[in-house]
Amino acid sequence: QQQVKQSPQSLIVQKGGISIINCAYENTAFDYFPWYQQFPGKGPALLIAIRPDVSEKKEGRFTISFNKSAKQFSLHIMDSQPGDSATYFCAARRGSARQLTFGSGTQLTVLP
Amino acid sequence: DTEVTQTPKHLVMGMTNKKSLKCEQHMGHRAMYWYKQKAKKPPELMFVYSYEKLSINESVPSRFSPECPNSSLLNLHLHALQPEDSALYLCASSQVGRPLDGYTFGSGTRLTVV
Secondary structure, three states: OOOEEEEOOEEEEEOOOOEEEEEEEOOOOEEEEEEEEEOOOOOOEEEEEEOOOOOEEEEOOEEEEEEOOOOEEEEEEOOOOHHHOEEEEEEEEEOOOOOOEEOOOEEEEEEO | OOOEEEEOOEEEEOOOOEEEEEEEEOOOOOEEEEEEEOOOOOOEEEEEEEOOEEEEEOOOOOOEEEEEEEOOEEEEEEEOOOHHHOEEEEEEEEOOOOHHHOOEEOOOEEEEEO
16 A cells, blocks of 8 residues: 555666656555656755646656546656656655655666 | 755774764754665665654664754664665655655765675
8 A cells, every 4th residue: 555666667768758757556645746866876856746636747847747546647758868867766645744655766868 | 055964975884883874954844864775776764753853763673773963963873783784874854744845865875884
């Protein structure tokens, strides 16, 4: 019930292409879904987040799409750049809980 | 100041040593966290402090001992660690009661136990 399943494990995209990372959850009590970006040797950094009462949120080249009925959400990176090469983690949190449940991570490589 | 600062950045310690990891933030966040991250894995929660009180301990072995001396500082005391404890140790902080603000993570301490 606490799992967040993330796919794919790794992703290679050409510069200018669209990167898509998917996550699925089971616990319907989750009500906050952030995405984190992590570069080697650094801590995760909050990229974008969404609440389940919104179906889509866009910030620059990054968009979260949320499907509440399917219990799925995804990150789209438009016009992917080599500087976007990093590991991306989806996560979920329940209400006022202090714990984030992380997905397993996706290593994105954007080729120049 | 919008950063979480962790020191040291790298630490090598023997299995009989005692060392401490330090974390500091000046964002007024009243929740602070310790995470452990192994290579190519997501962060795993170890401890949560809320208003300087330990609120969550994820069944972490007693060789890890957290301390929150004030609202800006968080320490992790290490003693008699095992080689499998080698990992990136991340500190994070967040506002209490404002879940949409997310967590701010530090850059971590890369710990190697020899």
